[in-house]
Amino acid sequence: MTAPARRPGRRPGPSSSRDDILAAARVLFGERGYDKASIRAIAREAGVDPALVHHFFGSKEELFASAMEFPVDPAVFLGQVMAGPRSQIGERLARTFLRIWSDPRLRPQFVGIFRSAATTEQGAALLREFVTRAILARVAEALGLPPLNLAAAASQMLGVVMLKYIVQVEPMASATEDELVALLAPTLQRYLEG
Amino acid sequence: MTAPARRPGRRPGPSSSRDDILAAARVLFGERGYDKASIRAIAREAGVDPALVHHFFGSKEELFASAMEFPVDPAVFLGQVMAGPRSQIGERLARTFLRIWSDPRLRPQFVGIFRSAATTEQGAALLREFVTRAILARVAEALGLPPLNLAAAASQMLGVVMLKYIVQVEPMASATEDELVALLAPTLQRYLEG
DNA sequence: CACGGAATTCATCATGCGTTGAATTTAGGC
């Protein structure tokens, strides 16, 4: 009972292989980062031949791009943060951001993006473009704030997830959402007031 | 005039190869991260045969450990932060931290530690141990603060260097030390007052 | 000046990687 030893050729019934590969890629890119997550390992995790990955996605870079597409619509995110009194925007930002990261279905993808941003220039460019274009530009305009203040708010949130989910330093790693919101909201509020 | 084509055997005169290798390793680990910084590239940068790296350091992991030893004495760092009125500790923390990161001789090493912490579990463990043991424990005791507050302060600083030196998002990337201190000091001060 | 040890290079190994092209099997439209 070792390997099922499948024969080549199309498998009967409807195929979920493409989605299986994407799911496996999200998990492994998140756990190991771009380089150490090999196509072979992703294929193994998805129960599939490595060549099938290339058949569907062409190259590892394209696989990464497909798997790591931002799992959250920035417009929705910003909508939730903006909806409410300006005097509590810090709290809403902290809560919305932390809640998204705590979703176990989304986290591997975020961790993957984070890791690759810290690792490869191409990953850094991905995050840079996103932060700059989808967040900083829009919000700075909407709130009429110096961009540096927004960057400071972004840095505070990035630092928290780094400590909590990547490096996993206690007591940050096991802090509850409410504890963190209480701590971070005033900081973010100050940055977002100018 | 392509390759000097050195013959094997010891080279005349005093040898700086060991230090050359360490310096090259710091630069390349910092620029490319642990995995993409190959021993061969490090050896090339140091003007040396790859086997010499193994001769001196045994394995890539040991090279990394030797090259990435914390370039700053935590006691000295903490001394500078603590020396002065408690009401300005946030400003001193921000300034000391940013100044260390801005030193071009130290930065590759810090970037390397940061990158590897985000990439490999072994790197994360390195940073986790350091942050926990050398910083959080001592300072929490000295200041009588909840550890979570210190972690929050650490997260703010980590986030700033991530945005400024790793992802390099504008306007954070080209912000001056003074601008950042003015922005961050009140945040840190609040975390460190309990 | 002889000799042991340190420094240095060379050639080589096994491994894992991304990728490619051909072969095989099924699904779906005519």
Added chain:
DNA sequence: GCCTAAATTCAACGCATGATGAATTCCGTG
């Protein structure tokens, strides 16, 4: 029921990597 297109596997290539062991040259001590 064909026949094209899609799905799937197999086998292999070329490359880069970390590591090893032997060979060569120099330094320092006696």
